[in-house]
Structure formats: C-alpha cells, structure tokens
Amino acid sequence: MPSPLDNVRILEFPKVSDPRGNLSFIEEAVHVPFAIKRVFYIYDVPGGASRGGHAHRHNRQVLICLSGSMDLHLTDGRQERVITLNRANTGVLIPPGVWDSMHNFSSGTTLLVVCSEYYDEADYIRDYSEYLEYMARTCPT
C-alpha cells in the first residue's frame, strides 16, 4: 500500500524580485492544493528546542520557513525523510498520516504553516505508539 510519505511534495512559490526586495505569494487551490482554513506560525524558538511530534488524521499542511532555517523530520513509521527548510519561496506539503517534527531551528527562524483545516485537537495523533497502530490499520504493508 502506498505510504503518505510518498505524497510529500516540495512546492515552489512565485518570487517577484526587484531592487526593493523579494515578494512571494500563495493563492489557495493554486499554489497549495487545498482551500486555506488556517495559518499559524512558529517563532522565537529557543536554541535546542524541537516542535511538532505528531501526525494529523485529516489536516493537510504546507510548511514554509520565512526566515532562518530548520530541519523537518518526516516518517511513516518505517522510513524517514529529512528536509532542511531555509528558503521563503519553498514549501513542503505534508499529507495526513505523516508524523512530523522540527529540529535545529536557527536563531530568528520563522516557520509559517498553511493548513486545510481549522484547529481541532481530535485531528492530532500525538502518541507515537498510537501512531504506529493507526498506520498498521490504515496503511498496512
């Protein structure tokens, strides 16, 4: 059975450069493949801190590192993929069912997350053992 990890995508957003600086933009259903219901952002991350450590049942999201850099670790419980994010016009599309965590934030990093769903704690799987059971049920080998 295909893994949700196979559907992780790197997205390139438009970048309009001129002598005053760069401008990028994201339109729903054009530059991200869903209607945008929520945006959140992570910033002022202390050195050594990690974020994430969960999977979603339905929410799709795109992570964009607007400034600084961080390492995005993605797994389906079997394979792992690590993506370094450090460009404001590049995003990573994370489908539901992928366990993600973020590490190695550089000082001043701002991470923007564009989501397909409103915040709903019931959509989260935050326990890794529970996640492995969920994957065994929904995505057997």
Ligand code: TYD
């Ligand atoms: P959490 O999901 O633990 O952050 P991360 O996984 O990115 O490290 O969220 C931290 C807290 O913020 C938690 O109490 C839930 C709350 N929260 C909202 O209220 N709305 C949101 O859109 C998000 C992403 C989190």
